[in-house]
Amino acid sequence: MLLRKLHFSKIVIHLIFIALSLACIVPLLLVVSISFTGEQSLMLNGYHFWPQEFSTAAYKYVFSGASSILNAYGVTIFVTVVGTLLHLLITSMLSYSLTRPEVTHRKALTFFVYLPVLFNGGLVPQYILLTRILHLKDTIWVLIIVYLVSTVNVLIMKNFFRTIPDSLIESARIDGSGEIRTFFKIALPLSKPSLATIGLFVAIAYWNDWMTASLYIESPKLRPLQYLLQSLMNNIGYLQANAQASQSMESALGMLPSEGARMATCVLAIGPIILLYPLLQKYFEKGLTIGAVKE
Amino acid sequence: MKKFLVLLLSVTMLSALLAGCGQKKDAGSTNDPAADPAKEEMTELNFYMMNSPVNDFDRVMKKANEIIGKEINAKLNLILVDSSTYAEKMNLMINSGDDWDLSFTANWGGINFFENAAKGAYADLTDLIPKYAPQTYARIPEGLWEGVKVDGKIYALVNYQQWGTAKREGFKFRSDLVEETGFDWKSLKGKPTIEVLEKMGPFLGDSLAKHKDMIGFETSSLESSSLYAGNPLLWNMEAVGDTSIPGWINLDQPDKVINQFETEEFAKYTEIMRDWFEKGYVRKDGATVKDTSPDRKAAKFVAEKTGSWPDSIDHPGNSDASNMSMTKSAGNAPAVTVSTTRTMIPAGAASTAAIAINSESKHIEKALQLVELLNTNDELYKLISLGEEGVDYKYDENGKFTMIEGKYNFNFNEWQIGQSYSPNFNRANYDKNKDGEIQKETQKIVLEADKTAEISPVTGFVFDPTPVKTQVANCASVTSEIIPALSSGSIDPAKALPEFLKRLKTAGVDDIIKEKQAQYDAWKANK
Numbered sequence: 135m136l137l138r139k140l141h142f143s144k145i146v147i148h149l150i151f152i153a154l155s156l157a158c159i160v161p162l163l164l165v166v167s168i169s170f171t172g173e174q175s176l177m178l179n180g181y182h183f184w185p186q187e188f189s190t191a192a193y194k195y196v197f198s199g200a201s202s203i204l205n206a207y208g209v210t211i212f213v214t215v216v217g218t219l220l221h222l223l224i225t226s227m228l229s230y231s232l233t234r235p236e237v238t239h240r241k242a243l244t245f246f247v248y249l250p251v252l253f254n255g256g257l258v259p260q261y262i263l264l265t266r267i268l269h270l271k272d273t274i275w276v277l278i279i280v281y282l283v284s285t286v287n288v289l290i291m292k293n294f295f296r297t298i299p300d301s302l303i304e305s306a307r308i309d310g311s312g313e314i315r316t317f318f319k320i321a322l323p324l325s326k327p328s329l330a331t332i333g334l335f336v337a338i339a340y341w342n343d344w345m346t347a348s349l350y351i352e353s354p355k356l357r358p359l360q361y362l363l364q365s366l367m368n369n370i371g372y373l374q375a376n377a378q379a380s381q382s383m384e385s386a387l388g389m390l391p392s393e394g395a396r397m398a399t400c401v402l403a404i405g406p407i408i409l410l411y412p413l414l415q416k417y418f419e420k421g422l423t424i425g426a427v428k429e
Numbered sequence: 430m431k432k433f434l435v436l437l438l439s440v441t442m443l444s445a446l447l448a449g450c451g452q453k454k455d456a457g458s459t460n461d462p463a464a465d466p467a468k469e470e471m472t473e474l475n476f477y478m479m480n481s482p483v484n485d486f487d488r489v490m491k492k493a494n495e496i497i498g499k500e501i502n503a504k505l506n507l508i509l510v511d512s513s514t515y516a517e518k519m520n521l522m523i524n525s526g527d528d529w530d531l532s533f534t535a536n537w538g539g540i541n542f543f544e545n546a547a548k549g550a551y552a553d554l555t556d557l558i559p560k561y562a563p564q565t566y567a568r569i570p571e572g573l574w575e576g577v578k579v580d581g582k583i584y585a586l587v588n589y590q591q592w593g594t595a596k597r598e599g600f601k602f603r604s605d606l607v608e609e610t611g612f613d614w615k616s617l618k619g620k621p622t623i624e625v626l627e628k629m630g631p632f633l634g635d636s637l638a639k640h641k642d643m644i645g646f647e648t649s650s651l652e653s654s655s656l657y658a659g660n661p662l663l664w665n666m667e668a669v670g671d672t673s674i675p676g677w678i679n680l681d682q683p684d685k686v687i688n689q690f691e692t693e694e695f696a697k698y699t700e701i702m703r704d705w706f707e708k709g710y711v712r713k714d715g716a717t718v719k720d721t722s723p724d725r726k727a728a729k730f731v732a733e734k735t736g737s738w739p740d741s742i743d744h745p746g747n748s749d750a751s752n753m754s755m756t757k758s759a760g761n762a763p764a765v766t767v768s769t770t771r772t773m774i775p776a777g778a779a780s781t782a783a784i785a786i787n788s789e790s791k792h793i794e795k796a797l798q799l800v801e802l803l804n805t806n807d808e809l810y811k812l813i814s815l816g817e818e819g820v821d822y823k824y825d826e827n828g829k830f831t832m833i834e835g836k837y838n839f840n841f842n843e844w845q846i847g848q849s850y851s852p853n854f855n856r857a858n859y860d861k862n863k864d865g866e867i868q869k870e871t872q873k874i875v876l877e878a879d880k881t882a883e884i885s886p887v888t889g890f891v892f893d894p895t896p897v898k899t900q901v902a903n904c905a906s907v908t909s910e911i912i913p914a915l916s917s918g919s920i921d922p923a924k925a926l927p928e929f930l931k932r933l934k935t936a937g938v939d940d941i942i943k944e945k946q947a948q949y950d951a952w953k954a955n956k
Contacts, residue, residue, distance in 0.1 A: 176723070202482055202484070257521060258521060258524050258525050261521050261522075261525045261527070262525040262526070265525065265527055266525070266526070266527065271527075348510075348511055348514040348518065349514070349517075349518055349521065352508045352510075354482055354483075354486060354509070357482065361511070362482065364511070364513070365481055365482065365511040365512075365513065366481070393723055
């Protein structure tokens with residue numbers, strides 16, 4: 135009786151997870167399929183999981199220079215790579231110092247890192263700081279610097295560094311290793327799982343960020359990929375919502391890229407980042423439990 | 430150690446970069462406005478507007494700046510902001526005192542023209558316009574300047590468009606189906622909307638019976654696209670203040686502010702929509718569909734609401750009236766148009782599209798000169814709005830205007846940077862053939878109507894929502910939830926409508942109506 139019950143619950147659980155995975159995968163497949171369907175066939179037959187009329191016109195359009203997607207790719211890749219590396223470096227150095235007992239005012243410093251979670255200045259002060267004081271408006275660095283430190287990641291890293299035995303650090307010191315060497319040669323290599331986990335989160339955050347660009351980037355050359363995608367999608371909604379304001383808006387709406395081109399941009403935007411997952415998978419499982427168990 | 434050096438290096442590089450940027454910004458803004466005009470340094474003007482990314486933008490702007498530099502010794506730096514974030518970004522720039530000279534402004538979409546003007550963000554142009562932008566001022570109907578005034582001062586330059594400001598609403602029907610079913614569409618002229626919808630129902634049914642893959646009538650999940658909530662004129666009403674805030678007037682009794690959802694018309698409208706929904710005349714998922722443009726381009730609609738007039742009865746041959754929307758270039762959906770309402774210049778007409786100048790700008794006069802130049806120099810205006818002839822667009826052998834694919838296109842957003850109107854109609858992409866001539870003829874009728882059309886009784890009134898802020902927010906959350914569902918027929922009005930009205934009452938709709946009435950009365954007494 136007990137066995138059967140267990141069996142039954144297992145089936146249910148499996149079914150739930152199969153349904154969940156399908157809910158994630160099916161729309162994605164549909165997007166890919168739409169991006170390969172001819173525009174005419176899309177209008178007449180609607181969406182199908184297998185293109186009724188195979189066509190790469192949408193990708194040709196996207197790459198033809200009719201949209202600035204290649205340039206946007208470059209910006210996004212630069213921001214993601216540089217941003218992630220800098221973020222990891224700064225976060226790990228910060229959280230490592232916060233775990234070392236030799237550092238004075240550790241408590242105060244930790245609180246300083248934690249404070250913005252409770253209170254933050256809001257958008258206008260941030261805007262004033264970045265544009266009027268730091269003069270970062272319309273530079274590629276604004277896309278990177280805004281996300282260099284995240285409290286949550288510092289706390290996760292901190293918890294991880296705590297698991298490195300003090301005796302290990304001490305013996306390194308006795309053997310004549312300086313603080314910086316100890317950090318790079320001993321502490322960092324030991325924390326690869328956490329670096330990989332945080333690295334993945336951060337890379338995705340950088341890759342997906344469009345809000346910063348929409349506020350601070352003005353030259354078309356510096357627009358990241360997600361921002362382009364976001365404009366494509368949002369412009370449609372916005373123009374429709376305010377269509378009665380101007381007759382010309384109707385023409386403006388007609389000018390927007392076709393369904394297929396939008397989906398092709400979508401596919402291109404998720405493409406590279408999706409490859410990160412399998413690469414980091416082996417660290418990922420270990421990384422997930424970081425900070426979950428406290429001694 | 431190595432990595433540490435790398436970090437050090439990147440930090441130094443970074444600070445060098447930052448320093449560089451800082452200097453550049455400063456250099457741009459330290460021009461002495463009092464300098465001798467002959468030796469005057471070239472002024473750089475930042476103009477913010479909404480637009481999607483534009484190809485080859487640098488090439489065209491370079492050409493444009495040659496003209497601007499020659500004429501007024503200035504450089505236009507046109508900054509295109511994504512339309513979905515434009516309002517937020519501009520308000521942020523205004524609140525943080527950021528540097529800008531000109532910007533597109535309007536009374537819709539959260540751009541808050543009146544609010545920003547009232548708090549002093551925009552420069553007072555009353556005395557400067559006649560001096561620096563005389564043509565811009567003189568070309569358009571005098572009354573429109575009333576619409577961009579706050580406390581008697583002009584705060585923006587109206588972008589008067591070639592299609593005029595007077596509005597007359599109506600409906601479009603697929604002409605092939607009209608013929609097939611023998612629908613007497615001409616009899617709808619000037620009829621109240623309820624009657625039009627009642628007569629339209631059987632036509633939709635007949636058409637759909639023969640063409641099963643089509644959709645009878647367009648519905649949308651956007652509150653502002655609701656045939657009722659977004660189109661007061663169709664119901665012989667006019668919004669007092671923002672259209673989406675409850676409180677309209679009936680044009681036959683223009684003194685009394687009413688709750689537009691408590692009217693007989695609204696009840697009847699929701700019943701008709703429910704009936705259509707059940708009969709399958711509208712999309713079943715209408716309450717959640719945001720983007721209806723694929724359906725439009727695919728020529729799926731049998732009938733739709735339209736603002737385009739003169740209609741097919743008054744002025745046959747007008748290509749805007751003889752194609753369903755978004756099908757003009759494909760030509761796959763021939764249409765007939767009938768107008769059903771009165772012709773009126775709505776209250777918000779002037780502030781629908783305008784240009785404001787930053788009150789903190791160091792170059793207010795220059796900025797005005799730039800607007801004047803954009804409005805009077807047809808070559809410059811066409812360059813920015815269409816690109817270069819032969820490179821970005823061409824006229825084909827029939828004289829039809831065609832854009833060259835993949836080249837510069839301004840996404841038809843030229844209405845934000847100036848007046849597309851000019852007395853001789855040479856600022857737009859009219860075809861160089863008979864169609865183009867007909868279009869110009871039509872435009873003349875439209876512009877003639879601007880002089881004779883009745884002016885909304887609410888023109889010039891600005892509603893200040895601050896005393897009832899909470900109620901407005903509460904009502905907005907109720908209407909944005911229920912209106913799309915009622916307008917697309919997906920819920921039964923017999924139950925949902927009383928419920929909706931009750932929720933509006935709880936949200937404080939009566940306070941809003943009372944406040945609107947009070948402000949409206951006070952404004953009228955002062956007039």
